[in-house]
Amino acid sequence: MKQYCKFESALDILIGKWKPVILLQLISNGTMRFSELLKAIPDINKRMLTQQLRELEYNDIVHREVYNQVPPKVEYSISEYGQGLSKVLQVMNDWGEEHIEHMESLYGPEEKSE
Amino acid sequence: MKQYCKFESALDILIGKWKPVILLQLISNGTMRFSELLKAIPDINKRMLTQQLRELEYNDIVHREVYNQVPPKVEYSISEYGQGLSKVLQVMNDWGEEHIEHMESLYGPEEKSE
DNA sequence: CAGCATCCAGACGGATACTG
DNA sequence: CAGTATCCGTCTGGATGCTG
Numbered sequence: 001m002k003q004y005c006k007f008e009s010a011l012d013i014l015i016g017k018w019k020p021v022i023l024l025q026l027i028s029n030g031t032m033r034f035s036e037l038l039k040a041i042p043d044i045n046k047r048m049l050t051q052q053l054r055e056l057e058y059n060d061i062v063h064r065e066v067y068n069q070v071p072p073k074v075e076y077s078i079s080e081y082g083q084g085l086s087k088v089l090q091v092m093n094d095w096g097e098e099h100i101e102h103m104e105s106l107y108g109p110e111e112k113s114e
Numbered sequence: 115m116k117q118y119c120k121f122e123s124a125l126d127i128l129i130g131k132w133k134p135v136i137l138l139q140l141i142s143n144g145t146m147r148f149s150e151l152l153k154a155i156p157d158i159n160k161r162m163l164t165q166q167l168r169e170l171e172y173n174d175i176v177h178r179e180v181y182n183q184v185p186p187k188v189e190y191s192i193s194e195y196g197q198g199l200s201k202v203l204q205v206m207n208d209w210g211e212e213h214i215e216h217m218e219s220l221y222g223p224e225e226k227s228e
Numbered sequence: 229c230a231g232c233a234t235c236c237a238g239a240c241g242g243a244t245a246c247t248g
Numbered sequence: 249c250a251g252t253a254t255c256c257g258t259c260t261g262g263a264t265g266c267t268g
Contacts, residue, residue: 006207006210006211006214007134007203007204007206007207007209007210008134008210009210009211009213009214010206010207010209010210010213011128011129011134011206011210013213014125015125015129016240016241017240017241018241020121020122020125033249033250034249034250034251035249035250038250044242045241045242045243045244046250046251046252047241047242047243047244047251047252047253048241048242049251050250050251050252051240051241059213059217060216060217060220066250070248070249071249071250072248072249072250072251073249073250074249074250074251081216084209084212085209087205088205088206088209089121090121091201091202091205091206092121092124092125092202092205092206093120093121093124095121095124095198095199095202096120096121096122096123096124096125097120097123098198099123099124099127099173100120100123102174102195103173103174106174130260130261131260131261132261147229147230148229148230148231149229149230152230158262159261159262159263159264160230160231160232161231161232161233161261161262161263161264162261162262163231164230164231164232165260165261180230184229184268185229185230186229186230186231186268187229187230188229188230188231
């Protein structure tokens with residue numbers, strides 16, 4: 001009865017407006033500095049980036065490497081363990097793709113003004 | 115570059131505090147009436163249930179069968195199309211389970227007072 | 229019985245300024 | 249450079265009451 005309830009835990013990792021984008025960046029680019037992430041994700045700001053990064057870090061999805069030097073340098077990367085999330089993302093991505101098509105067949109193509 | 119972005123669409127379907135629980139109920143019990151869902155999910159209220167159900171319905175995940183009679187009767191079930199979500203849920207569930215263990219090995223067992 | 233309307237609280241996301 | 253602190257607006261979720 002409880003067998004499906006665990007998947008909420010997975011959900012917790014992914015929810016947060018920027019988690020997906022951050023993960024995407026780190027997956028495709030490997031190690032990235034704080035400022036690189038900031039540049040790569042135009043609409044995010046420092047507070048948000050820090051916050052989401054901290055949560056991902058707490059969950060051991062991303063690794064945070066601090067260089068004690070001036071100027072400061074901090075690098076982020078997907079942790080060994082975090083790699084396992086990729087396949088979950090892949091499944092969700094595949095389904096999401098199908099789903100978009102399905103929605104279009106129901107409601108017609110979205111006119112994304114944005 | 116955009117290949118992973120679609121999985122946000124999948125995320126959209128699942129986010130919403132009660133979507134997981136509702137899906138779980140409908141998956142395990144098949145067709146259910148509005149009031150049955152209400153009883154099965156103790157902490158939800160009518161407004162919430164209606165709202166989340168509507169979203170799932172819009173996305174063609176659940177099917178809504180209205181019987182025009184007095185007293186009213188409305189039955190909900192996972193749609194043909196919605197079945198496809200089960201495997202996604204399964205993957206997320208599996209990962210979520212691993213993840214819980216992983217977290218425990220890092221931070222020790224959670225003392226869920228709730 | 230099913231569900232909509234109203235009102236409300238708290239969480240989440242965002243802009244900006246300050247710090248080591 | 250890489251954050252933290254503060255403040256504020258929006259959005260989501262929740263309690264309650266009314267309706268067909």
